[in-house]
Amino acid sequence: MYLHIVPRLKINPIxxxxxxxxxxxELPLFKLTLNNGVDIEISRPFPNKHCFSVMKHKGRKxxxxxxxxxxxxxxxxxxxxxxxxxFDDKTEQIISHIVNYHIIGxxxxxxxxxxxxDTSMWLGYSDTEYEDRTPLNTIHSEQPLxxxxxxxxxxxxxFSSQIVDDNGLIIERVQCFDLPKLEVKRLGDLNDxxxxxxxxxxxxx
Numbered sequence: 001m002y003l004h005i006v007p008r009l010k011i012n013p014i015x016x017x018x019x020x021x022x023x024x025x026e027l028p029l030f031k032l033t034l035n036n037g038v039d040i041e042i043s044r045p046f047p048n049k050h051c052f053s054v055m056k057h058k059g060r061k062x063x064x065x066x067x068x069x070x071x072x073x074x075x076x077x078x079x080x081x082x083x084x085x086x087f088d089d090k091t092e093q094i095i096s097h098i099v100n101y102h103i104i105g106x107x108x109x110x111x112x113x114x115x116x117x118d119t120s121m122w123l124g125y126s127d128t129e130y131e132d133r134t135p136l137n138t139i140h141s142e143q144p145l146x147x148x149x150x151x152x153x154x155x156x157x158x159f160s161s162q163i164v165d166d167n168g169l170i171i172e173r174v175q176c177f178d179l180p181k182l183e184v185k186r187l188g189d190l191n192d193x194x195x196x197x198x199x200x201x202x203x204x205x
Contacts, residue, residue, distance in 0.1 A: 001073070002184060002200060004116035006065035007081040007097065009146045010051045018148070019086035020052055023094065025066065026080040030203035039201075040066065054081065056199050065117065067187075067195040072205045075103050085148065085169075093165075097146035098174045100160075104135055105181045114187060115179035118194070119143045121186050128189070133180040144175045 007025055011018065022036040034040045043055040043062050055063040081097045103115050116122075124132030142158055149168045162173040187194050 001070055002114045002187070002197070003068040003070065003077070004065055004114065004118065004121075004187065004194065005068075005079050005099070005101075006117045006143070007054045007079065007099075007146075008051055008144070009081075009083055009097070009148075011148050013050055015148055016050060017088065021084040021086070022052070022054060023082040023084055024080075025054055026082075027068070027077060027203065028080070029074070029077040029205060030068075030070070032201070032203055034066070034201070052083075056195060056201075062193070063195050063199075064191070064193045065195060067197070067200040068203050069197075069200040070203050070205070074205065077101050081146070083146070093169060093171070095146070095148075095170060096172045097144070098172065099144045100174070100176045101179050102176070103179050103181065105133070109133075109181040112181040112183050114182040114184045116182060116187070116194075117143060117177065117179065118191065121182060121190055121194075122180055125190075130183065130186060130190070133182055135178050135180055138178065142177075144177050146170070146173055 022042040024033055024035050025040060026033045039057055040054050041057045043053045053064050054066055056066060078098060078100045083095050084092055085095060086092045122134045124130055147170055150164045150170055160174045160176050163171045165171055188196065
């Protein structure tokens, strides 16, 4: 099975002078920690350049997210992404984004071996073989997203819990997200900014 996650941090343009640094992405189920500058690096694959993502270190071009391959049949896993924010007064703060994933559709789509956090990959397209796999009661804009401040007026997404300091800075955010099973071919067919199969990290429980 392939697991495609897309850690994202979005900042308000008024905070664009803050220095954002990626620290690590951890997958506790697989006892795996990927470190910035060694295994992974920051990327900006989106039209909105105030939204940061993560890609494999020294990739061939700017990609969105990380791909993992496992031989295990899993239903639940989570990721912990840590960022460092450097402020104008030379102080810094480490913030954490925790996403708990739950894989659905295992029985109906038992031969499909991909899950992706990128909700555009779930859609059905009339000129392709792909049908809509969007789960019921799911809004595509609710894809997990880390923000800097709780009072930010730009797009947000629902969260389960978060820790906020006295200045409104989000120190830790926890989100839960259901992932439908998909055909592996979607990864390359629907978005050339996705990591390729040969860029996957191999993981096992």
